[in-house]
Amino acid sequence: MDSLLPSTVPSQRILVVADDPALLEKLSAAVLAGGGMPVRVLGIGALEGPQVPHRLVVYAWDGALSGLVSLSAKLRDSAQLVALAPGRTLSDQMELLGERHCNHVLMPDERGLALLAVTVRKFVSGDLFGIEKYIPPGTEIHLTRLRDYQGRQRAIDEVLEYAEQV
Numbered sequence: 501m502d503s504l505l506p507s508t509v510p511s512q513r514i515l516v517v518a519d520d521p522a523l524l525e526k527l528s529a530a531v532l533a534g535g536g537m538p539v540r541v542l543g544i545g546a547l548e549g550p551q552v553p554h555r556l557v558v559y560a561w562d563g564a565l566s567g568l569v570s571l572s573a574k575l576r577d578s579a580q581l582v583a584l585a586p587g588r589t590l591s592d593q594m595e596l597l598g599e600r601h602c603n604h605v606l607m608p609d610e611r612g613l614a615l616l617a618v619t620v621r622k623f624v625s626g627d628l629f630g631i632e633k634y635i636p637p638g639t640e641i642h643l644t645r646l647r648d649y650q651g652r653q654r655a656i657d658e659v660l661e662y663a664e665q666v
Contacts (some may be wrong), residue, residue, distance in 0.1 A: 515554040517541045517571065518584075519561050523608055527558055527584070530613040534620025544571050549580065551576055553568045556623050557601070559585035562607050565595055572601045582619055584608040 505612055513537040518524035521542060528538035539554065541547055544567065546602050552574050561567045563585030575581065581601040588596070593605045604619055606612035618633050627633075642662070644655050 512556070512620075513539050513554060514603065514620060515539050515541065515552055515557040517544060517547070517557065517577045519543050521559050523584075526608075526613055527560055527621075530616040531558060531620050533617040535624040536620045536653045544574075547571075547574055550574065552579070555579055555601075556620070557581045558584065558620075561584070563592065563596070565590055565599070568596055568599050568602060572599050575601050580623070582606065582616060584612055584616070 506655050506664055509582060514531050516527045516531055517613070519528055524540055531538040532568070536556070538558075544561075554580060555575065555576075557571070557575060557579055559581060560573055560583075563583075568583060570583075572581065572662070579601050579622045580603050581599075582604040583596050583602050584606050585592075585596065588605065588607075596605050604615075606615050606619075615634070622628050622633060628654060631640075635641075642658075644651075644658070645654060646652050
């Protein structure tokens with residue numbers, strides 16, 4: 501978790517819900533690293549009121565769809581949800597992504613926590629696009645504009661050629 505130290509002053513309150521207290525703390529650290537202010541809740545049962553006011557919610561649980569449906573029922577229409585569920589098959593992940601608020605499914609491991617910090621940083625800053633957020637600092641980036649299918653194919657060829665060179 502050393503790579504998840506706070507990088508900015510937290511500004512956006514983000515609801516973090518987990519059934520496991522240790523994981524709740526790890527998720528909160530990732531939210532802080534992304535520039536958010538975690539609002540910690542241990543389990544769905546501890547949520548107060550009929551509706552959660554937060555625009556971004558992070559939820560870690562056993563991955564059963566019923567848990568996600570229960571939480572989703574408490575979210576406002578515009579809320580976005582990042583799900584962290586262990587050992588999910590592609591089919592399971594697609595089922596979770598089918599829930600209307602869920603737009604990210606991550607594993608609750610070190611890589612998933614790093615991706616959570618990136619996701620929070622994007623949400624907090626409003627800078628949503630660009631792959632550079634997901635690669636290590638100092639990585640050389642080449643940009644190309646795609647206008648049509650032929651341009652897409654040329655870009656793929658360029659990436660393959662570059663990969664062979666390095």
